[in-house]
Amino acid sequence: MRFTELDLSKPLQKTISGLGYEETTPVQTQAISPGLQGRDIVGCAQTGTGKTLAFLLPALERLLQDRTKTRNPRVVVLEPTRELAIQVAGEAQKLTAHTSLRVVTVYGGAGMKKQIDKLRRGVDIVVATPGRLMDHMRRKNVNFRDLQVLVLDEADRMLDMGFLPDIKKIISQMPRQRQTMLYSATIPPTILGLARQFLHDPVHIEIAMAQPPEAIQQALYPVPKHLKLQLLMAILEQMEIDSMLVFTRTKQEADVVTRQLRQTKVAVACIHGDFKQRDRISALEGFRSGKHRVLVATNIAARGLDVEGISHVINYDVPEHPEDYVHRIGRTARYEAEGNAITLVTLDDTRLIHRIEYLLGHKIKRETLPGFDYDVPTPSWARPSAKTLMQQATQSQSLADRWRAMC
The missing domain is CATH 3.40.50.300 (P-loop containing nucleotide triphosphate hydrolases)
Structure with missing residues (x-):
């Protein structure tokens, strides 16, 4: 499928064209359309398959179609490590280049003050590690009242690192009526349990589970x-x-x-x-x-x-x-x-x-x-x-x- 065939607004199409994206990868082909329809998604895809775009594009399109004015985040993406948080936030910033959407990265090992200032000035998309996001929640620096989309990326890794209690606590503070997309390289029983608890009638997508590229x-x-x-x-x-x-x-x-x-x-x-x-x-x-x-x-x-x-x-x-x-x-x-x-x-x-x-x-x-x-x-x-x-x-x-x- 070509990106031009997707039902995306002009700012996103302009950015995608400028970045040189033409053909969707298999995970993007399967995930973007149901994502744009607002469906919850459980995606099993290894790294390097283009899954970041698969969850960012539907989330960003939803924000562009929504005229709500708020200082609170409307999209939250949870990542297991600060490197991944920085990386995904960088992709989000590229994709929002022709929009007024604001992206903030929240992770440990960096000063709190700059993150607090950005959160209080107003933000649309927060890309965060669970531990640091919990810190901001305890200090009441972030409010999920207007949240529309939650992404749990690399979910199996987050569970391996012991973040399950934090994830459950974070989700408990979010509206029940939201779109949730969960992506994981593997789908063990713990991930299925997490999906059953927090996702509603999700679309299941599986791309080359646990198999390295033939190249x-x-x-x-x-x-x-x-x-x-x-x-x-x-x-x-x-x-x-x-x-x-x-x-x-x-x-x-x-x-x-x-x-x-x-x-x-x-x-x-x-x-x-x-x-x-x-x-x-x-x-x-x-x-x-x-x-x-x-x-x-x-x-x-x-x-x-x-x-x-x-x-x-x-x-x-x-x-x-x-x-x-x-x-x-x-x-x-x-x-x-x-x-x-x-x-x-x-x-x-x-x-x-x-x-x-x-x-x-x-x-x-x-x-x-x-x-x-x-x-x-x-x-x-x-x-x-x-x-x-x-x-x-x-x-x-x-x-x-x-x-x-x-x-």
Whole structure:
């Protein structure tokens, strides 16, 4: 479907044309029309499918058709992280360029005063993280009396992060008569329960649930634990990599990887929860602009990181949840471009890899890096503990069999 076929007002059509959007993506094709009709929506769509536009366009069109004058927000979009809130608010600001609609971003890690001033001056669309929005509610800086549209974006991630009590409290202060759109990369029972509780007769949309784009070339690189960092640096040296996003499991590992890459003169930035907001924004902008060739991140960047042209995603650590694997590697090959996803795996990761392959429905090819020395002796810190040795002794597969299964 072409955007010109949608029943959108002239200001939005003008903006869409100026941004170069022509054809709708599958999720936009299925979601925008019922959204424009005011229907509640439960959308299962992975990142990179264009779902932000799928919920923003119906919400903005509703505001443009409504002549109500109010200082209170009429649309609220909830996001799990401040990065996503900033990103979605940026999209909303682009789309409202030819209108008088006002967009405010509300998130933690930034000063309250500027947010309070903007809220009190009047706002149409609030894009917020649940925790900071609750702070403003307690201080009576925001009133939902005139709210018309609520969007719960990345709902499964918000629940994983423990925001369910905050979400329920926020919704309890909103009018019952409203349009609610819920988008999630996965639809576990908890999300279905949330939808049953707060949505009315929703349209259900499902787009390629838990499947990465076919354009992503996936590979596993088995490696002893003590050689992971050396293998990462060798991959960076040998492969043609324009920009690389590296995911680690912990903040400490992110710092170690970043420090080692800097010592080899690699242009690298890092983001995780310990960084101040301005530093995280600076790192992301440097990566987007090409100033940094590599970005090292924990899971805070796994969802919705909007950077075009990422050629390689590296799972330095195998994610603990199979769905997170899909979200991570979805940062490359966005909008049907080609990309590469490489996962460094050790013997300890066997169970996690089997779960990922079960979710994908196929095995991921195993690779080795030509010329890399895999036979460097294991240092004492990387040797298995007594507990690990006992666990290995009780497994049906021998150590050699497990390595063969990984390779």
